[in-house]
Amino acid sequence: MRVRRYLPGVALDDAVEAYTLLEMDKGTAAQPLRMLPPLSISLCLHYGGRVLAGYRSQTDAVGSALTGMHTAPRTYGTDGQVGIVLVTFRAGAVGQFFRLGAHELLHLNVELSDLLPPGEQERIEEALSRAREDGAKVAAVERFLTRLRTEQAADLLARRAAAVIERHGGEVSIARLAAAHHVSERQLERRFTRAVGISPKKFARLARFHRMLGKIGQASSVADLAAACGYYDQSHLIKECREFSGGFSELLPQGELTSLVFAGRAAG
Known part of the structure; x- marks a missing residue:
C-alpha cells in the first residue's frame, strides 16, 4: 500500500x-x-x-x-x-x-x-x-x-470554536468557550453541531483522544499517559479508548492491527 x-x-x-x-x-x-x-x-x-x-x-x-x-x-x-x-x-x-x-x-x-x-x-x-x-x-x-465551492459563508463561530478545541487537545471548558464568543452554551452547541457534525463536548472528547494517540509511546505508563492528556485517571482513558477505537491495547505500537487516522496537516 x-x-x-x-x-x-x-x-x-x-x-x-x-x-x-x-x-x-x-x-x-x-x-x-x-x-x-x-x-x-x-x-x-x-x-x-x-x-x-x-x-x-x-x-x-x-x-x-x-x-x-x-x-x-x-x-x-x-x-x-x-x-x-x-x-x-x-x-x-x-x-x-x-x-x-x-x-x-x-x-x-x-x-x-x-x-x-x-x-x-x-x-x-x-x-x-x-x-x-x-x-x-x-x-x-x-x-x-x-x-x-458555493458562496455560502462558513459559520465562523463554529470554526473558531473547533480550532480552539483542537489547539488545546480537548482541554477546554465549553461554557467558557461560549462566553468568550458572547453566545449561550445552547447557541454554541446548535451552531457547532450543524457546522461540524457533532456537539462541541463530543468534539472535545475526540480532540483529547487524538492528543493521546500522539503521545502513545512517550509515557512510561497508562496512568502517566492519562494524566498528560487530561483524563481523570487510567480507567477514564481506557473507557474513552473502548468507545472510540475498540480498546486501548489495539492502539499500542506493537499491535498487529493497522490504524489509519486521517487528521492533522501533512507535508507533501
Whole structure:
C-alpha cells in the first residue's frame, strides 16, 4: 500500500486540511484497514477497485462518497487494484461545498452521485484515472472542489470554536468557550453541531483522544499517559479508548492491527 499526503493550494487552504492518496495492489488489498474517528468530514474519490466499508454492525459497498463524522472505528476491505484520493475538510467547512448541514452526515457514507449534478462524479473519477502523477491528481481534485465551492459563508463561530478545541487537545471548558464568543452554551452547541457534525463536548472528547494517540509511546505508563492528556485517571482513558477505537491495547505500537487516522496537516 502506498500512502502520500499533500497540502492544498492557497485558494482552498482555509477549507481543506489535506489530500491523502492511497493505492493498493491486489496483494495488499487483502489486508483490512481500520480508520479511527477523525476530527473532520472527508470526501473519498475512487478511481479504481472496490471498497467495502464496515461501521458498527453494517457493511456496504461504497464508491466515491462523503463520509460524515463518526465516533467508532470504521473498517475497510478492498477488492482489486484500488486508487483513492481522500479530501479531509477543515472542521466546519463542508457546508461550503455541499448544500447540507454537517449534522445530516453523522455516521453516514453518502454516495457522491446523490449530492452532485449529473455527470460531475464521472468527470472527476475519469480525470483521476487519466492522471499519472500525484501532482496531476491533486490538481484535478482542486479544480473539482473549486467548481463545487458555493458562496455560502462558513459559520465562523463554529470554526473558531473547533480550532480552539483542537489547539488545546480537548482541554477546554465549553461554557467558557461560549462566553468568550458572547453566545449561550445552547447557541454554541446548535451552531457547532450543524457546522461540524457533532456537539462541541463530543468534539472535545475526540480532540483529547487524538492528543493521546500522539503521545502513545512517550509515557512510561497508562496512568502517566492519562494524566498528560487530561483524563481523570487510567480507567477514564481506557473507557474513552473502548468507545472510540475498540480498546486501548489495539492502539499500542506493537499491535498487529493497522490504524489509519486521517487528521492533522501533512507535508507533501
